[in-house]
Amino acid sequence: MFVAVKGGEKAINNAHKLLAEARRGDTSIPEISIEQIEQQLSLSVDRVMSEGSLYDRLLAATAIKQARGDLIEAIFLVRASRTTLTSFGYSQPLNTSEMQVLRRISATYKDLPGGQVLGPTFDYTHRLIDKNLEQTNNFPTAIKAPASNEATPHVLGLLSDEGLMEQPPTDTDAEPNDLTREPLSFPANRDTRLQSLARGDEGFLLALAYSTQRGYARTHPFAGEIRIGKVAVEFTPEELGFTLELGEIEITECEMVNQFTGSKNTPPQFTRGYGITFGQGERKAMSMALVDRALRAEELSEDLVAPAQDEEFVLSHCDNVQATGFVEHLKLPHYVDFQAELELVRKMRAEQNVGQSQTSEAAE
Amino acid sequence: MTQIKPEKTNRQNWMAVLAKANWTDLAMLWDDFGNKPDFKILRPAETGLIMLRARTGAVGAAFNMGEATVTRSSVVSDSQIQGHAYILGRNGLHAEVAAEVDAALQDDALHQVVMARIINPLKTAASNKKHQAQQKTAATKVDFFTLVRGED
Numbered sequence: 001m002f003v004a005v006k007g008g009e010k011a012i013n014n015a016h017k018l019l020a021e022a023r024r025g026d027t028s029i030p031e032i033s034i035e036q037i038e039q040q041l042s043l044s045v046d047r048v049m050s051e052g053s054l055y056d057r058l059l060a061a062t063a064i065k066q067a068r069g070d071l072i073e074a075i076f077l078v079r080a081s082r083t084t085l086t087s088f089g090y091s092q093p094l095n096t097s098e099m100q101v102l103r104r105i106s107a108t109y110k111d112l113p114g115g116q117v118l119g120p121t122f123d124y125t126h127r128l129i130d131k132n133l134e135q136t137n138n139f140p141t142a143i144k145a146p147a148s149n150e151a152t153p154h155v156l157g158l159l160s161d162e163g164l165m166e167q168p169p170t171d172t173d174a175e176p177n178d179l180t181r182e183p184l185s186f187p188a189n190r191d192t193r194l195q196s197l198a199r200g201d202e203g204f205l206l207a208l209a210y211s212t213q214r215g216y217a218r219t220h221p222f223a224g225e226i227r228i229g230k231v232a233v234e235f236t237p238e239e240l241g242f243t244l245e246l247g248e249i250e251i252t253e254c255e256m257v258n259q260f261t262g263s264k265n266t267p268p269q270f271t272r273g274y275g276i277t278f279g280q281g282e283r284k285a286m287s288m289a290l291v292d293r294a295l296r297a298e299e300l301s302e303d304l305v306a307p308a309q310d311e312e313f314v315l316s317h318c319d320n321v322q323a324t325g326f327v328e329h330l331k332l333p334h335y336v337d338f339q340a341e342l343e344l345v346r347k348m349r350a351e352q353n354v355g356q357s358q359t360s361e362a363a364e
Numbered sequence: 365m366t367q368i369k370p371e372k373t374n375r376q377n378w379m380a381v382l383a384k385a386n387w388t389d390l391a392m393l394w395d396d397f398g399n400k401p402d403f404k405i406l407r408p409a410e411t412g413l414i415m416l417r418a419r420t421g422a423v424g425a426a427f428n429m430g431e432a433t434v435t436r437s438s439v440v441s442d443s444q445i446q447g448h449a450y451i452l453g454r455n456g457l458h459a460e461v462a463a464e465v466d467a468a469l470q471d472d473a474l475h476q477v478v479m480a481r482i483i484n485p486l487k488t489a490a491s492n493k494k495h496q497a498q499q500k501t502a503a504t505k506v507d508f509f510t511l512v513r514g515e516d
Contacts, residue, residue: 055416055432056453086412088434088450093417093426100494102501110508118504145505147498154422168424176427178415190420191427198418198429232380233432235414237450242373245380246414246434247452255422274421276429 023068037061046250046279047071051320052078053180053199055249055278072201076321092234092243096253096276097154099229103280106155107223108257114152119228120280155225156255156272165257165270186312193295193311198276200318202284208308209290216306217294220259224272228252228280252277254285258293261300271300378469378483382462383451385486393482394461401471403464406446407438409456435459441467 024031038045038061048060052075060078067073103119106112118124132138159165169190176191184196197205212219230248237244254275262268273293275285294308307313317323372380382390394400411433418429436450437459447467449459465482468474 050430053430054413055430059433059454082413082431085433086410087431088412088414088436090428091414091416091432093419094429096418096422100498102497103504116506116508117501118506119501142500143503144496144499145503147495147502156421157423168419168421171425176417176425178428180415180428180431191425194418194420194427195429233414233416233452235434235450237436237448240448242376244376244450245383246432246450247383249416249432249452253422272421276418278430 023066032065034058034061034065037064043280044069044071044074046277046281047202047284048074048078049278050281050284051075051199051201052082054078054082072320072324076324079321088237089235091246092236094231094233094251096227096231096251097152099152099227099231099251099253100248101152101227101229102250103228104152104225105223105227106225108225109155109158112152112155113158114150115148152227154255156257159257159270163267163269166261166272168272168274184315186315188311188315190292190296193315194274194276194292196315196318197288197291200288201320201323202281202287204318204320204323205287205291206283208294208314209287211306212290212294212308217297217302217309219256219271219273219290219293221256221273221290221293222258223286224255224257226252226254226282226285228282250279252279252281252285254282254289256286256289256293271296375466375470378479379449379462379466381483381486381490382449382465384490385458385462386489387455387458389486389489390458390461390465390482393485394465397478397481400464401441401443401468401474403439403441403447403467405437405460406440407436409435409437409459411435411454411456437463439463439467441471443471445470 035058038057041061041064044064045057045060048063048071049055049057051071052060052063054060056078059081060074063074063077063081064071066077101114101117101119103117103121104112104114105116105118110116156165160167177189177195179192179195179199184192188196211217213221228250230250232248233246234243235246236242256273256275258271258273260268261271271293273289273291273296275288275290275292277284277288291308291314294306295311295314297304297309302309304310412435413431414434415428415431417426419426432452433454434450434452435454435456435458436448437456438446438448439460440446441464445467447463447465447470449462449466451459451462465478468478469483
């Protein structure tokens with residue numbers, strides 16, 4: 001129950017001014033620019049774009065600045081901002097086979113056509129704080145080597161040729177479901193699940209993915225391929241009637257290879273899970289691929305035993321904007337609700353007291 | 365599951381170059397371009413969203429992965445040629461200039477000089493940038509070798 005409570009207006013206005021000052025911090029230190037955030041905190045920007053479900057680097061950087069670096073708050077701002085824009089339509093599906101690769105690794109094959117390139121990775125760093133970063137203008141430059149024009153086909157395609165790898169579902173005539181238009185409902189199709197996971201919270205998906213590795217729905221995964229790079233965005237405006245390239249975006253893609261399934265009619269073959277994020281989001285893409293695979297339990301006739309296999313549990317709780325909204329709404333005034341509870345507990349105690357005194361009277 | 369894609373038309377190619385161009389470079393080149401036709405705005409720059417689609421398992425059925433901001437604009441030149449632009453992001457000026465250059469490129473009298481002075485330099489800049497990135501990536505390529513241990 002809600003009743004209007006007045007009197008907070010001045011406090012709220014002043015709190016927001018205080019917030020603005022706190023956001024700015026010590027004014028003897030230069031103010032951070034949107035461009036600095038976009039360039040130098042680029043993985044924060046990538047996460048805000050992915051979970052905000054909107055690719056726009058400078059918008060995400062602005063949201064991070066406004067949110068004082070609180071990424072879930074920034075994601076909330078980005079989600080709110082998209083509701084003010086009209087939709088022009090749907091892109092052509094991204095062709096990730098034609099990616100300009102910045103990183104590409106496989107834990108299943110050593111020698112890949114096109115090779116394995118590490119790119120700008122934290123892997124193999126010693127995770128010691130680098131004191132050099134306390135200084136400015138102090139960084140090494142990247143080394144160059146002759147670029148190759150070799151194609152980089154998807155690794156799992158190599159196994160598909162032998163029939164050892166299940167094929168992903170192919171295009172149907174049905175339009176993929178769109179969660180920005182149709183609310184989530186169950187049972188959810190794989191397209192809906194993938195959209196939901198793509199905007200899902202990295203921490204939540206990471207924990208679920210980890211749970212599958214620890215035995216809560218084992219899927220025996222291998223990282224078949226992880227690739228990061230630039231892909232073209234293509235779109236066909238109705239009024240022009242031909243396909244345009246609107247620019248390039250950076251994405252991370254992960255394909256997990258998992259243990260076999262088979263039936264009377266199909267010989268055993270590897271199964272797979274898929275993960276994709278905006279920007280560089282390797283941890284999220286890997287987690288998404290593991291959870292995507294775990295959510296296919298029913299389709300693959302596996303025992304349903306763990307949270308990561310329960311689509312209603314996973315999809316209803318992976319959205320951090322919804323989650324934070326509901327958890328944080330507990331801060332709002334619930335004075336009347338609480339008053340009712342107070343009266344109830346007093347009444348219960350009073351009844352108990354009466355009961356007890358009657359029992360003790362009877363005993364005397 | 366490789367799809368054979370139709371060859372891109374010249375117009376698709378130059379529109380892609382304009383969309384991907386660095387805005388500062390494009391603005392400078394178009395500013396320096398003398399004798400531009402006059403343009404009227406048909407559709408002022410408008411920013412909206414497109415839903416980006418990806419494929420299940422990279423090559424399978426499509427799903428909606430998330431949106432991107434897109435800005436579009438349409439202009440018409442004094443010789444009644446329409447130019448259009450759709451570009452990622454929210455830069456309205458970029459979309460308007462891209463639409464103007466698109467119109468100019470469809471004008472036979474201007475086509476060659478606009479290609480030479482706008483599109484080709486932008487293409488060179490983009491391919492240099494891409495090449496630099498590819499060279500730095502190539503330096504991180506892993507050269508596997510196997511250590512043989514023990515005696516056979």
